[in-house]
Amino acid sequence: MHPLRTYIQRFVPLTDAEWAALETSLQPRKLARKAHFARIGEPASDIALVVSGACRLYYVRPDGEEITTYFFFENHLMASYSSCLSGQPSRLALEPTELLVFPYARLRQLYDEFPVYERFGRLLAEYHLLGTDERMTELLLLSPEQRYQTLLASTKTKIMARIPQRYVASYLGITPVSLSRIRARMATESS
Amino acid sequence: MHPLRTYIQRFVPLTDAEWAALETSLQPRKLARKAHFARIGEPASDIALVVSGACRLYYVRPDGEEITTYFFFENHLMASYSSCLSGQPSRLALEPTELLVFPYARLRQLYDEFPVYERFGRLLAEYHLLGTDERMTELLLLSPEQRYQTLLASTKTKIMARIPQRYVASYLGITPVSLSRIRARMATESS
DNA sequence: CGGAATCGTTAACAAACGCTAAGAAGTTCA
DNA sequence: TGAACTTCTTAGCGTTTGTTAACGATTCCG
Incomplete structure (x- = not known):
């Protein structure tokens, strides 16, 4: 089965024609x-x-600092809703990456042509909304150290390990220096 | 026109039957x-x-502290996607509030019965996703003081003024004491 | 109307973070 | 393979935040 079809069919069933x-x-x-x-x-x-590799989505602050807000790994859709509409963020390949690309405009056509794609679009948006909402709530509720521990305990640990920690730091809303200190603190306290 | 119909028709047109x-x-x-x-x-x-009034959506931290993550004002839909699925957050009326309530399950039925509601559901989720994404990005990119200034410069200023500042503080990801200091700092520096 | 609760501000202290810089370890790629 | 680059760590310093507590002012509600 095609990897994209597999991805979509985790949300809705697709006929061959669709x-x-x-x-x-x-x-x-x-x-x-x-x-x-x-x-x-x-x-x-x-x-x-x-298809393979990893990407990150980042913003550039006025002072030139890069802030990574999302990572994308194998068999996941890389998209930026805010970018498809307003066009501010940017994407970068992190590791050598293979992609299968299609225009967002094409997906919008499919929304009109096939009800099943409209439903897929709803479920996809809802799925991403849940993730972003949880992420935002974590930023409001937890301390930087707690956020790092949550990340370590999550299923993303293994894939995150492939990523330079400076990027993980901005993903957590802190500086690389601060993340390094948190790690040192945790290593000391657990011994 | 019914206020809810007006709200929905900002996303999709509705026939009388729908x-x-x-x-x-x-x-x-x-x-x-x-x-x-x-x-x-x-x-x-x-x-x-x-219909009238205001509500807030908040979490309770283990130490008992309440963290407000969303506000809801007149003519806006009050819903929690994460709650409709996982059921952790809680809602509270802030001012005396009039509501028009319907079950989320009913909306899911309408997704099946009318394509226009399925599209509304997609657009609604996308709209909320954009807002939450922007909120999350602000938390990652801006300092607490910058976030407060951004809030002051936004269209939400007037309605936010109705809300106790302790709630606004947790909405910004800081403590009430810290928000009070930021305000004092800004008042001094601008004079 | 008046007591009770809520709210915003300020102070003082400790802890954490951001920033800058420097050095060590690891990686990339010609 | 070796030089250039990137990454992680550690240190020192100043700033900000969190926490706790206290004081007025306002608001709520019986």
């Missing part, structure tokens, strides 16, 4: 280690399934 | 100053349009 309507719009694409999937400042109007 | 299917499920409800719309710990399986 799947074919999307499959014809897919474009394979490879990104080198630090190549950009979308340029900074330009609207990111494409969606991609990450 | 509107009637939802209207029959509406239940008016009034809440006193600090009455709960949903009990803490129990799943909040209802959605409500706030």
Whole structure:
């Protein structure tokens, strides 16, 4: 089974005809280690399934600091709703990455043509909303150290281990220096 | 025009028949100053349009501290996606509040019965996702003081002014004491 | 109306964080 | 393989925040 079809069918069932309507719009694409999937400042109007590798979505603060807000790993959809509409964030390949790309505009067409895709779109948005809501709540409720411990205890641990910790730090809302101190503190206290 | 119909029609057009299917499920409800719309710990399986007044959605930390994550004002839908599924947060009336309530289960029925409601559900989830994503990004990118200034500069200023600042503080991810200091600092520096 | 509860501010102290810088360890890639 | 680059850690310093507590002012509600 095609990996994208597998992904979609975790939300809705697809007939062969419905799947074919999307499959014809897919474009394979490879990104080198630090190549950009979308340029900074330009609207990111494409969606991609990450076939292999990893990407991160980041903002650039006025002082030049990069703040990573999302990671994308194998067999997950890489998309930025806010970017598809307002176009501010930017994406970067972290490891050498293989993608399957299709325009967000194509998905909107499918919303009109097939009710099943409209439902997929709803479930996808709801799924991402749940994740972002939980993430936001964690930022409001927990201390930086608690957030790091939560991350360690989650299922994302293994894939996060592949990522430079400076990126994980901004994902947690702290500086790399602070994350390093938290790790040192935890290592001391547990011994 | 019915206020809920007006709200929905900002996303999708509704025929009289489509509107009637939802209207029959509406239940008016009034809440006193600090009455709960949903009990803490129990799943909040209802959605409500706030007709008048204001509500807040909050979590209770292990130490007993209340952390407010959302506010709901007139002519806005009060719902918690995470609660409709997992049922952890709780809602509280802030001011005496008039609501129009309907079960989330009813909305799910309408998703099956009318394509226009399925589309509304998608657009509603996307709309909330955009808001939550922006909120999360602000927490990652900006300092507490910058977040407060952003809030002051936003369209929410006037309605936020009705709310006790202790709640606004946790909405910004800081303590009431800290918000008070930020305000004092800003007042001094601008003079 | 008047007591009770809530709310905002301020102070003092300790803890944590951001920033800058420097050095060590590891990785990349020509 | 080796030089350049990236990453992680540690240190010192100043700032901000959290915490606790106290004091007025306001608001609520019997």
